[in-house]
Amino acid sequence: MEVDAVPAVALKVSYVGEAGYEIHVASEYASYVWDRVWEKGMASGIIAAGTHAMDSLRIERGYRRLGFDIHGDIDPFAAGLGFTVDFKKGDFVGSRNLLQISQSAPTRSLRPLTFDDPDAVALGREPILLDAAPIGYVTSANVGYSIGRHIAYGIMPAHLPIGQSMDVEYFGSRLRATIASDPILPRGV
Numbered sequence: 363m364e365v366d367a368v369p370a371v372a373l374k375v376s377y378v379g380e381a382g383y384e385i386h387v388a389s390e391y392a393s394y395v396w397d398r399v400w401e402k403g404m405a406s407g408i409i410a411a412g413t414h415a416m417d418s419l420r421i422e423r424g425y426r427r428l429g430f431d432i433h434g435d436i437d438p439f440a441a442g443l444g445f446t447v448d449f450k451k452g453d454f455v456g457s458r459n460l461l462q463i464s465q466s467a468p469t470r471s472l473r474p475l476t477f478d479d480p481d482a483v484a485l486g487r488e489p490i491l492l493d494a495a496p497i498g499y500v501t502s503a504n505v506g507y508s509i510g511r512h513i514a515y516g517i518m519p520a521h522l523p524i525g526q527s528m529d530v531e532y533f534g535s536r537l538r539a540t541i542a543s544d545p546i547l548p549r550g551v
Contacts (some may be wrong), residue, residue: 365395378419414504421504421513424474424545430486430502431472431515440468440520442544471520472501474546475530475539477512482537484514484530491529491536492522500530508547514539 363372371386387395400408417427424442426432432441437460439447447460477484484503489496498518506513514530522528524543529536 366398368395370395377425378416378423380419417502418504418507421474421502421515422506422508422545422547426472426515427502436470436472436517437463437468439464440470440517441472468520470498470517472515472517473522474542474544475500475514475516475528476506476509476542476546477514477530478527478538478540480511482530482532482539483512484532484537486514488514489531490516490518490539491531492526494529497528506546513542513546 363370365385365387368387368391370391372383373386374382375384376382385395385399400410420427426441426443432438432443438444439460444464447464449457449461449464475490483505484500486500486502488500490498490500498516500514500516503512503514505511516530518528518541522541524541526541528539528541530539531537
């Protein structure tokens, strides 16, 4: 596509749960294209929202963040991403190990937590405690503006049910949290 004769590529992607596009242009045109999109978008109520807003929306939708929620220490099944593994594609790096993992029940999983106190916050890497014993850790967290509470994702034992209460230790304080459904907000909400 073109934006006022500037060559651009529009990718239909959504890391926030809504239909949207990313517009990619050469860096020397970025400022010009930003100004044109901003001008045209004013009539539609366009806003400038940064990465914190994107991260908040993605955590409400349950989208995993590479390097935080998903990394080399957690397999796709424990991360809730088993649907992305296609064994029909034949042999690939790690396929035999993943096939073996897929045939047994996970012992741990990535789960969302909501804090009971609407003012409670976490950053990531805090310990998750059940009956004062460490059972996992927070991988990522952010404000869930749609629900008025902070949301944290954490790796913990897979057998724990939705509604289970536990604590997140944040700089020496114990913050009460509850396992929530995944995702917090369903599509279309």
